[in-house]
Amino acid sequence: MATVTRRRHDRSRRLAAATLAVLGVAVLLVPLFARLDQSQVDLHSASLPPGLAHPFGTDEMGRDVLLRVVYGLRVSMLVGLVAAAVSATVGTLVGLAAGTLGGAADRLLMRIVDAFNSVPHLLFGIFIVALFSPGATAVVVSVGLTHWMTAARIVRSEVLTLRSRPFVDAAISMGSGRGRIVLRHFLPHLGPHIALAAVLMVPHAVWHETALSFLGLGLPAHLASLGNMINDGARSLLAGNWWPSLFPGLFVLLPTLAISSLAQHWRDRSNPRRRSELQL
Amino acid sequence: MLRADGVTVSYDRHRVLDRVSVDVPPGVVTGLAGPSGCGKSSLARVLALLLRPAAGRVSVDGTDVRRWRHRAAPALRTRVALIFQQPRLAVDPRFTLLDVITEPLRVARQPLDRAERLAEEMGLTPDLLVRRPHEVSDGQLQRACVARALALRPRYVICDEMTTMLDASTQAHLVARLEDYRRESGAGVLAISHDTELLDRWCGTDSSIRHLERLWTRT
Numbered sequence: 001m002a003t004v005t006r007r008r009h010d011r012s013r014r015l016a017a018a019t020l021a022v023l024g025v026a027v028l029l030v031p032l033f034a035r036l037d038q039s040q041v042d043l044h045s046a047s048l049p050p051g052l053a054h055p056f057g058t059d060e061m062g063r064d065v066l067l068r069v070v071y072g073l074r075v076s077m078l079v080g081l082v083a084a085a086v087s088a089t090v091g092t093l094v095g096l097a098a099g100t101l102g103g104a105a106d107r108l109l110m111r112i113v114d115a116f117n118s119v120p121h122l123l124f125g126i127f128i129v130a131l132f133s134p135g136a137t138a139v140v141v142s143v144g145l146t147h148w149m150t151a152a153r154i155v156r157s158e159v160l161t162l163r164s165r166p167f168v169d170a171a172i173s174m175g176s177g178r179g180r181i182v183l184r185h186f187l188p189h190l191g192p193h194i195a196l197a198a199v200l201m202v203p204h205a206v207w208h209e210t211a212l213s214f215l216g217l218g219l220p221a222h223l224a225s226l227g228n229m230i231n232d233g234a235r236s237l238l239a240g241n242w243w244p245s246l247f248p249g250l251f252v253l254l255p256t257l258a259i260s261s262l263a264q265h266w267r268d269r270s271n272p273r274r275r276s277e278l279q280l
Numbered sequence: 281m282l283r284a285d286g287v288t289v290s291y292d293r294h295r296v297l298d299r300v301s302v303d304v305p306p307g308v309v310t311g312l313a314g315p316s317g318c319g320k321s322s323l324a325r326v327l328a329l330l331l332r333p334a335a336g337r338v339s340v341d342g343t344d345v346r347r348w349r350h351r352a353a354p355a356l357r358t359r360v361a362l363i364f365q366q367p368r369l370a371v372d373p374r375f376t377l378l379d380v381i382t383e384p385l386r387v388a389r390q391p392l393d394r395a396e397r398l399a400e401e402m403g404l405t406p407d408l409l410v411r412r413p414h415e416v417s418d419g420q421l422q423r424a425c426v427a428r429a430l431a432l433r434p435r436y437v438i439c440d441e442m443t444t445m446l447d448a449s450t451q452a453h454l455v456a457r458l459e460d461y462r463r464e465s466g467a468g469v470l471a472i473s474h475d476t477e478l479l480d481r482w483c484g485t486d487s488s489i490r491h492l493e494r495l496w497t498r499t
Contacts, residue, residue: 166369169330173362174384174428175354184383188374 009265016261023073023255030070039063039222047241057243059229060236065244068224069251075219076206076226077255079136083208084201086144088194091151096190098152099159100182110156113149121146122211129217139218143205151197158190196263203256226252281305282327282360282436282468287336289322296322299336304436306468309459311479313472320472321365324440327470328362341435358388361434365441367421371413377424378409384431398427402457419450426454430461437461438470443478455482 042062050057056065098109116124125142132138162168162185171181210227212218219225226248233245282304289297296319304310304327314320325331326338332348339345340359345352364370371380381395399409402423413421422442429437437458443451459482462469471482 166364166366167372169325169328170362170364170370170425170428171372171383172350173328173330173357173360174432175358175387176350176383177354178350180387181350185372 012261013265016258019254019258020262023251023258026070027074027077030067031074039224047236047239047244049241050243056247057241059232059244060239060241065229065247068229069226069247071224072226072229072248073251073255075136075223076209076252077202079139079209079219079225080202080205083140083143083147083205084198086140087147087201087205088151088198089148090144091148091153091197092155092190092194094148095152095155096159096182096186099156099163100178100186106156109152113152116146117149122208125208125212126215126217129212134217134220136219139209139212142212143208147201147204151194151201154193154197155190158193159186162186162189192263192266195266196260199256199259199263202259203252206252281339281341282470283337283339284323284327284333285337285339287323287326287333287338289319289326289331289333297326297333301336302327302470304438304468304470306435307462307466309462309469309471309483311471311473311476311483313474313476313479316474320474321440324362324438324470324472327436327438328360329357330362354387358384358432359434360436360438361429361432363422363425363429363437363439363442365444367418367425367445368413370425371421373413376410376412377404377416377421380413380424381409381427381431384428388432390432394431395427398431399424401460402427403453419446422446422450422454426457433465434467436468436470438472440472441474442471444473444475451478 040063042058044062045054045058046062047060048054048058048062054064054066056069058064059068094109094113098106125146128142128145129138132141168181168185171185176184206226209218209225210231213221213225213227214231219228221228229248230245230252233241233243233248236244284300284302286299286301287297288295288299296317300319300323302310302312302323312320312323322331326333329338329340329345329348329352337344340356343356345356347353375383378395378399381398382392385392385395396406399406404420404423404427408416408420416424422445426442439458443454446454458469461467471479473479
């Protein structure tokens, strides 16, 4: 039984790694070798269903959906990853400070988190975007500054449990200062939790990119991003054309699932329990 | 002399130590016995400067302790080493045994090659040193913890039920190593256990055993 479960874990991990590898190669290489131009408008072949010439069909402007998905994946994943990294970094710093310092500093920081949480974050995001000129940077800053609270809460609660573990007492007794305990003991334990929170942020960040693009505040409309494509595809959905929105949607899902599966595995490995526990 | 004077510790409304005083002189083993729940571990943490008592004073070689935990001066903190009851909880699960032993040396910026000798003295072979806690037994882990505790050559070593979870031969080995260290360095050892037979054997004639129940009401 144990080996079966283990093998299944191994298989899903390999599948996830392979998916990411294929997507990574596609995103890097396809733009170099593509014979078509992703922004080429061809009204004669508009809204073609998936077929041999266009495996994912074409959109209402006659652009090849497969090619645009590859380009869109590139833009959206970059925006999503950077935004998730920004929010995870801000959240980690706040959570670490609150959990490590405790007392009044902790209460103050947590009230700030509550204050940020009480504002509708899309509205707040729009406010931040409005401070910049529309573009990728504005989206990254907006998503990053409105989504760090979850990471802050996760990090704080983890630090609070770590703080009371005897090995932290042992480290203090051996002369370690606060900074060293944070760097040597807290951060390595928090790494997988932070990574998981960041990864789960990625699809959310892509969604925000879509919402902001829809409002004309995100990425420019001609740029193929998964958000823009799902948005454009929604219009042709009314005409019964499912492919221009389904395929970009699938390609939001696929890499996210793959990354979160790998993150799960990493979390298990970096916080080793007894082997018998792992096999349960 | 490591001295606790009239120490009181409460968790919420439950008072575990009420004006307890204990002296740990250098060079001898002091035994401390008492049933579980009587506050032995709390007293150990107070003496290791890890728990601030609600009342009372603690002094290390005449220096009054005014700050606790990471706020206490590292030189004062490292003068008292604490060996925990459960080695599995007392080491970072991500560290290898070698990391466990070298960590205090790194903190104190002392040469790391001493770690290998300490490990050898504790009977830890090189192939064990590269393993992580979940890959070794409780006894092997506790040996690493004792090596860690002795790495900075503390003046006082507090053993809080150090051998309760271990088999007789590991128990004997750890006690023998600590006795070697005590004789060679003149350090004071506070042996805490509910097992009075162990304390009788360990403390022998040149030491005293205190029972915490008797200390309970002493002011």
